[in-house]
Amino acid sequence: MRGVRKVALGMAFSFFILSLGLVYWQVVQADTLLANPANRRLILMENRVTRGGIFDRNGEIIAQTQVVDGKKVRVYPKGEMFEPALGYSSVKLGASGLEGSLANWLLGIKKATPTQAVQQLFALPREGDDVVLTLDSRLQSIAYNALKGKKGAAVAIDPKTGEVLALVSQPSFDPANLDQNWEQMISDDEKRSLQDKLRPLEHRYFSLFPPGSTMKVVTSAALFRSGLNTTDLYQCQGSTVINGQVIPEQNDKAHGWVNYNMALADSCNTYFATFGVQAGDKTFLSVAKGFGFGEKIPFELNVPRSSIVNGDMNPTSLNTNLLAASTFGQGEVLVSPFHMALITAGIANHGVIMTPHIIERVLDPSQNTLFEQKPEPWLTALSKEESDKITSAMVTAVTEGTAAPGALPNVSVAGKTGSAEPGGNVLTHAWYIAFAPSEDPQIAVAVIVENAGTGGGNAAPIVRQIIQEALNQKAGDKK
Incomplete structure (x- = not known):
């Protein structure tokens, strides 16, 4: 009798636990399960x-x-x-x-x-x-057509609100008749060599790349906080040696005597490496964290975290050689074009990076508003004084430096080039970041073209077209 009672109690307890599980999954977690894209019930x-x-x-x-x-x-x-x-x-x-x-x-x-x-x-x-x-089809079309036939990404953001105005990845795919075309699309790409694969399903704006010299806008804040006098002159001789490591300029070009503005405008590696090392790894890492490196970016789609050190989202130190390389976007630094657009937008917005969003509002079948997004700050990366200094240097980069191909008539554009070495015997990734007008920014853009060479020659023209369209059409306004 005692054995039967134990079995009965055991079964009752099991049913109780099962009931709790059902309540948890069917009631408490019901919305989470339904919202999961892997749930075919949807x-x-x-x-x-x-x-x-x-x-x-x-x-x-x-x-x-x-x-x-x-x-x-x-x-x-x-x-x-x-x-x-x-x-x-x-x-x-x-x-x-x-x-x-x-x-x-x-x-x-x-x-x-x-x-x-x-x-x-x-x-x-x-x-x-x-x-x-929040996307604008006019800007999306400009960026899509400019990148067509290339591998790369373009992101445009309203720096004052965080609204994503354009989000383009190339190559992409046609979603029509995808069920019938899926196997062929995957099969065609598998036949290509590793270097030639199109990867049409990849969200390249979220992929991680070395940022090259676009990273100098981040390093700039570390220089300011170290007490560097930005008007002091530094003699660039085409290369320098830091802790036994040779830091070269692109094409070994000697820039001569430069202050901070001209060092950013000419994209002088040795200037940023020399003074970045003097600023110290703690200052550099603190600045990078302030810009969101190692942080989860709040967004409706998943964005991988950018990092300074491989495998460590919150490093507390860098050795001298890694610090020197990191100051100009090499070493182990990895960042997504999406994050680089946010960084650019933060500089444009007096140091405040707004929370990015792509949903403007949701309407029920009767067109009543169920949800409307409100602009919210995410990070304060810079003081207004710091952002003003970087903006001034980025304007100089467009008027007198390597970012000149992004210039527009009668518009003050703030820009920065990057030519990032991905490793191996391949061309550099071409980067360009910019915002405009510099005195009242309406749009911030980041573009990368994979293995395309220089940022000024290959990414800047795309950014210029996007900014031109935004300012001509006032893309942030409704028709």
């Missing part, structure tokens, strides 16, 4: 839910569900222009990108209206919510 729900539309900031359709021959079809009018950020939604392939991360809105699950809640409870047909993005 995809299967679309048999009775009409997925909401995705629109750019001016109301242009980016993604929409239409009924064709009695079947729901997801339509992407802009083709591959918004990929891979936009992503896809497929019963066969699952969901990715914004189509995946915004599924709880697009399917009317998050903050469901009373009507949607009743329809969901009784598994009735219903409509999801519409999502309006």
Whole structure:
């Protein structure tokens, strides 16, 4: 009898634990499970839910569900222009990108209206919510076409609000008929050599690259905080030796006597390495952390953390050789184009980096606003005085230095080039960062073109086109 009682108690306890588990997963974690892009239940729900539309900031359709021959079809009018950020939604392939991360809105699950809640409870047909993005199709088109045929990325941000105005990765893919074309797309890329692979699914704006000389805008703050007199002259002789390590200039060019402004404008490696080492590793690391290195960037899509040291997101020290190389964006420094755009935007915004966002608002099927994003600061990387000094040097870089190819008539552009060595016998990555107008910045841009050579020659023209379009069309405004 005692044995039967123990078995009964054991079974009762097991059912109790099971019940707790069911309550936890079905009630407490229900929204989390539904929001997970890997949850195919979201995809299967679309048999009775009409997925909401995705629109750019001016109301242009980016993604929409239409009924064709009695079947729901997801339509992407802009083709591959918004990929891979936009992503896809497929019963066969699952969901990715914004189509995946915004599924709880697009399917009317998050903050469901009373009507949607009743329809969901009784598994009735219903409509999801519409999502309006901060992206501007005009800027996206300029960046997409300028990068077409290349490997690279472009990011444009409103420095005052953190709104992402353009997010382009090339090569990309056409989301139409992806179920049928998937195997062929993957197979075609697998046949290419490692160097020639297109990697169309890769979010290159989130990929990590050595930043090259664009890193000097970060190092600048370390120089200021070390007490460096920025008007003092330094003689650049084409190279220098620090702790037995040769620090060369690009093409061994001797810049002669330069102060801080001209050192940034001419992209003088030896100047930044010499005074960066004098500033010390603690100051440099503190500045880098202040710009978000090692930090999780708050954004609707996952952005890998940038780092100064491989495998250590919060280093407390750097040896002299690594510090010297890091000051001009080599060594082990890795940063994403997205983060580099945020850094540029922070300089433009008097040192304050705003929290980046790509969702502007969400509308229910009756077009009532369910959610609207408000600008919020993320980090204060610089004082206004420090940002003003860097801005002045970046303007000089455009008017008199290596960043001149980014210049625009009658507009004061603040820019910086970068030619980053990725390692191996390949061309450098071409970087260019800029914002404009320098006195009242409306847009900040970062562009990388992989293995393309110099930033001035290959990335600057793309940035110039994006800024020109933004200022001509006032891309931050509605039509």
